[in-house]
Amino acid sequence: MITNKVKILAVEDDRSIAKLLHTYLEREGYAVSDSDTVAAMRRTVESTQVDLVLLDVGLPDEDGWSALKWLRARSDVPIIMLTGKNETIDKVIGLELGADDYLSKPFEFRELLARIRTILRRTEKAAIQVEAPADEKISFAGWVLDPTSQLVKSDDGDLLHLTQAEYRILALLVRNPGRVIVRDDLMSAAAGRDWDPMDRSIDVHVSNLRKKLDLDPDLPSLIRTVRGAGYMFVPKRN
Ligand code: CA
Numbered sequence: 090m091i092t093n094k095v096k097i098l099a100v101e102d103d104r105s106i107a108k109l110l111h112t113y114l115e116r117e118g119y120a121v122s123d124s125d126t127v128a129a130m131r132r133t134v135e136s137t138q139v140d141l142v143l144l145d146v147g148l149p150d151e152d153g154w155s156a157l158k159w160l161r162a163r164s165d166v167p168i169i170m171l172t173g174k175n176e177t178i179d180k181v182i183g184l185e186l187g188a189d190d191y192l193s194k195p196f197e198f199r200e201l202l203a204r205i206r207t208i209l210r211r212t213e214k215a216a217i218q219v220e221a222p223a224d225e226k227i228s229f230a231g232w233v234l235d236p237t238s239q240l241v242k243s244d245d246g247d248l249l250h251l252t253q254a255e256y257r258i259l260a261l262l263v264r265n266p267g268r269v270i271v272r273d274d275l276m277s278a279a280a281g282r283d284w285d286p287m288d289r290s291i292d293v294h295v296s297n298l299r300k301k302l303d304l305d306p307d308l309p310s311l312i313r314t315v316r317g318a319g320y321m322f323v324p325k326r327n
Contacts, residue, residue, distance in 0.1 A: 094120040095209060096138055100130045100156065101145045101171065106194070110143065113198050119205075127151040127159075134160065141205060142168045144188075154186065161187035162317055165269060167208045171196075184323060185313055187269050211268065227263050229324050230311055232302065234263055254279040255298050258291070262312060262322035271319040295320055 097114055101107040102125045114121045122137065124130040127150050133139065142160060146153035153170060160168060169190045189208050192201055227234045232249065234241050239256055241249040251259065261278040262270055275291050295312055303310050313321045 094118060095140045096120045096122070097141045097143065097205070098122050098124065098130065098133055098139045099143045100124045100127070100148065100153070101143065102126065102147075102149050103145070106145075109198070113202075117202060125149075127153075127156045130156060131159065134163070134166075139166055141209065142166055143171055143201075144168055145171045145173075147173050157186050157188055161269070161315070165271065167212055169201075169204055169208065184267065184321070185315060187315055187318065187321075189267060211265070229263055229266075229322075230302070234260060236260060249301055251298070251301065252294075254290075255294050255301075258294050259298055259302075262320060266322050266324050269315045269318050269321050275319060 095118075097119045099107060099110045099114070099121060101110060101123070104125075107123050107125065111121045111123055122133055122139075124133050125148075127148050130142075130144075134142075144153050144156055144160075148156065157168060157170065160166060167189045168187065169192060170188045172191060172193050190204050192204060224236045226236070228244075231244050232241055233244065239253075241251060241256065241259065243249065257278045258275050261275060272291050275295075279291065279294060295314075299310050299312055302312070309323070311322060311324070313323050315321050
């Protein structure tokens, strides 16, 4: 476990950038594999374990967004999108598709490294938190979640009336901002059992949570649906 290197897949068709990424990330202790097309990325993902993907938006065979969708339909692997300076991106759409972060080219490698470390730390933490919830209070969008009392209050002290299942689902989502939480994980958090494909109750819980939390109808929902995967908590920025 200790000697296992984190495996990063760099999907980039610009050879000079790909080479720099490879050299730099290996020097930082990561195992790096490269793909210069989406087709090559698919082959790599299907044949080897990948812990994080750096994904260029402008690729020769398909664009990075369709590659992102393809990846997300298969796995929760953290993905950082690399965007060219002339590529306009819609961050909300990207987040809904399941990207974990963005970086515009040209970027500083130090910045890339910082993003990679943050995402890997978050992913690792989340995996642990599913089993052992931390007990610190978490503030978000005018609410405070208190794991000790299992209560959610507004900043003004008003209590939000949640069922046990709603509370557990919310706690899991809020602890993992910007990360897709699959239905299985939400279901086991809520009820301690595996999710049955016939069971729609996770969607009902989320729908109730949205109604209770999203009191401002003009704002996008705090809890986004990630089609075919699950849900993601996207904190509002004030
Ligand atoms: Ca490119």
